Amino acid sequence: MGDAMLEKISRAQQGDAAALAMLLREHYPFLYKYLVKATMDPLLAEELAQDTMLRCMEKIGTYNGSSKFSSWLITIASRLYIDRKRRWRREMKWKQEQAEQQGTRRIRWGFESRNMEWSDVLDAMSRLSSAHRMAVLLKHYYGYGYEEIGEMLDIPAGTAKSRVAAGLGQLRKELNDDEI
Numbered sequence: 001m002g003d004a005m006l007e008k009i010s011r012a013q014q015g016d017a018a019a020l021a022m023l024l025r026e027h028y029p030f031l032y033k034y035l036v037k038a039t040m041d042p043l044l045a046e047e048l049a050q051d052t053m054l055r056c057m058e059k060i061g062t063y064n065g066s067s068k069f070s071s072w073l074i075t076i077a078s079r080l081y082i083d084r085k086r087r088w089r090r091e092m093k094w095k096q097e098q099a100e101q102q103g104t105r106r107i108r109w110g111f112e113s114r115n116m117e118w119s120d121v122l123d124a125m126s127r128l129s130s131a132h133r134m135a136v137l138l139k140h141y142y143g144y145g146y147e148e149i150g151e152m153l154d155i156p157a158g159t160a161k162s163r164v165a166a167g168l169g170q171l172r173k174e175l176n177d178d179e180i
Contacts, residue, residue, distance in 0.1 A: 009069060012060050020060060023069070024053050031073050037141065038081060038134045040126045048084070052077040067148070074142075075152040078134060082153065085130060124174040132167030139164045 011019035031052060035045035055076050063072055125133055131153075138149045139160075149160040 005069065006065075009060075009063065009065070013063070020057060024056065027070055027073055028053065030070055031077055034074055034137070034142070035077055035081070037125075037137050038078070038130070040133070048077055048080055051080050055080065067151075071144070071148065071152070074138075078138075078152045079154055081130070081134075124171050127174065128167050128170060132163050132170065135160055135163035136167040136171070140168075 008019045008023050012023055028049060032045055032049045035048050035052075036042050039045050039048065052073060056073060059076070063069065067075075125136070128136065134153065135149060138144045138152065139146070144152070146157040146160045146164070149155075149164075150157040153160065155163075
């Protein structure tokens with residue numbers, strides 16, 4: 001982390017609203033892109049990104065620098081998403097499935113409307129459970145280790161590793177080749 005970033009974080013922790021606003025503005029695009037891939041729902045991703053920013057504003061004083069600031073934000077966002085998913089489980093299951101399908105259609109439409117090819121991998125990713133999808137994304141798209149993924153998702157590193165393996169296994173089976 002650069003000195004300028006550390007300075008902004010320090011100023012934000014001391015109550016400098018402008019420094020905090022700058023930190024959040026700089027990290028929002030990265031966070032949103034992660035959440036779109038994790039949730040497969042751009043509207044939910046936007047809502048979670050905003051919730052994450054609010055939580056960051058509340059908890060900036062607890063950031064201790066033991067991980068990158070972006071990793072800390074992903075941890076907050078992942079846990080908010082997991083908490084939301086737990087609440088959803090108490091609701092009717094078909095609502096969740098419907099929202100994910102609609103999100104997948106929105107993403108597909110977004111790609112197609114910009115003349116971008118909808119990748120078979122993204123299509124297959126949309127059929128993974130959110131737990132497997134998040135683990136695969138964090139490991140193979142963002143490059144985090146199993147320990148980091150475990151911390152971010154609040155699960156043991158071994159569970160993170162098994163979720164990545166299971167997710168990759170399902171993707172390979174669906175794609176029926178070694179694309180991934």
